[in-house]
Amino acid sequence: MPSSTVAYRKKLEIRGSSTQALDLGEGIAKVKQMAGVSADRSYKNGKKRKAYNQTVELVMHLGIDPRQADQAVRGALSFPKGIGKARTVIAFCDGATAAEAKAAGAIEAGGDELVEKITKGWLDFDVAVAHPSMMGKVGKLGRVLGPHGKMPTPKSGTVTQDVVTAVREFTAGRVEYRNDAGGNVHLPVGKVAFPVEDLKENIEAAVKHMARVKPAAAKGQYFKRICISATNTPAVTVNVAT
Numbered sequence: 001m002p003s004s005t006v007a008y009r010k011k012l013e014i015r016g017s018s019t020q021a022l023d024l025g026e027g028i029a030k031v032k033q034m035a036g037v038s039a040d041r042s043y044k045n046g047k048k049r050k051a052y053n054q055t056v057e058l059v060m061h062l063g064i065d066p067r068q069a070d071q072a073v074r075g076a077l078s079f080p081k082g083i084g085k086a087r088t089v090i091a092f093c094d095g096a097t098a099a100e101a102k103a104a105g106a107i108e109a110g111g112d113e114l115v116e117k118i119t120k121g122w123l124d125f126d127v128a129v130a131h132p133s134m135m136g137k138v139g140k141l142g143r144v145l146g147p148h149g150k151m152p153t154p155k156s157g158t159v160t161q162d163v164v165t166a167v168r169e170f171t172a173g174r175v176e177y178r179n180d181a182g183g184n185v186h187l188p189v190g191k192v193a194f195p196v197e198d199l200k201e202n203i204e205a206a207v208k209h210m211a212r213v214k215p216a217a218a219k220g221q222y223f224k225r226i227c228i229s230a231t232n233t234p235a236v237t238v239n240v241a242t
Contacts, residue, residue: 007037011233019237024203027228027238028196031056034233035192053084054192054231058203060185060210061225063218070217073185074178076157076170077209081198083173084191090114092130092138092152093163100164101129105171111137118144125150127170129158149176183224185210192230203228207240 011034022030035054064071091101091109098109107125108114115137128145130138130152138152145151152158156176160166166174179185189202207226214222223242227235 008234010037015234015236018234021237021239024200024238024240025196027236028056028199028203030236031228031230031233032192032196035230054233055083055085055188056190056192056194056199056228056230058187058189058206059227059229059235060187060207060223061227062179062183062185062210063221063224064179064183064215065218066179066181066183068217071215072179073210073213073215074155075213076174076176077206078169078172078174079189079202080205081190081194081202083175083188083202084194085173085188087126087170087173088124089127089129089167089170090125091163091167092128092134094131094134097131097163101167104164104167106167109167115141123148123150127158127176128152129160129163129166129170131163132159132161135159189228203238204240207242211242 014034014037015030062073064073066072089106091098091106092111092114093101093109094111098111101109106129108117111134118141123144128138128150132154135152142151154160156178157166157174158170158176175187177185177187187206189206190199194202207223211222223240225237226240227237229235
């Protein structure tokens with residue numbers, strides 16, 4: 001169990017209370033400190049363990065009823081400081097737009113041939129963007145793309161008239177999100193190596209965005225708990241101004 005390792009116990013000591021909410025800057029500093037624990041350890045032969053740049057994740061527990069369709073939270077957003085990872089994007093579009101989409105960063109762009117390629121099992125991409133005129137063809141891929149979370153939808157911003165801009169934004173790190181069955185929204189907000197101020201700016205932008213898209217049907221306290229963690233660290237509860 002991870003919680004039984006020396007490194008994990010050291011991380012828990014650094015974090016302290018699991019329920020005490022910290023100022024955002026202090027919480028980020030603790031996550032960065034915990035993420036560095038493994039790098040401080042050595043192998044038995046004395047060789048230093050190699051550190052890697054862990055992803056920092058934001059989790060917002062929202063006061064919504066996930067069973068109600070009118071309280072679902074879903075969409076996409078771009079972060080002011082990026083997330084430190086380029087994403088592979090494809091575009092369903094025709095003619096000159098396909099060429100422009102490739103110039104904007106799409107690894108594949110087109111219509112029938114691209115649909116056929118995916119039908120045969122090709123899924124080596126992160127995000128699929130589509131022009132509305134292509135959805136008659138793309139809709140047939142629902143059973144293939146849906147289970148992988150790659151089906152284009154208007155609500156997530158992946159079905160759009162401006163395919164080229166969408167390709168550019170998603171390639172740069174624009175992130176799709178949707179609440180899970182527990183009413184939580186998970187978002188990558190950068191890398192451990194980011195400066196504290198950059199992570200802080202990304203997290204504040206995400207929380208403000210989530211406040212703007214609050215479902216009208218959601219009643220009572222909306223932000224119940226906000227936590228941040230790195231790939232291999234326990235979570236820290238933080239206060240974020242909304």
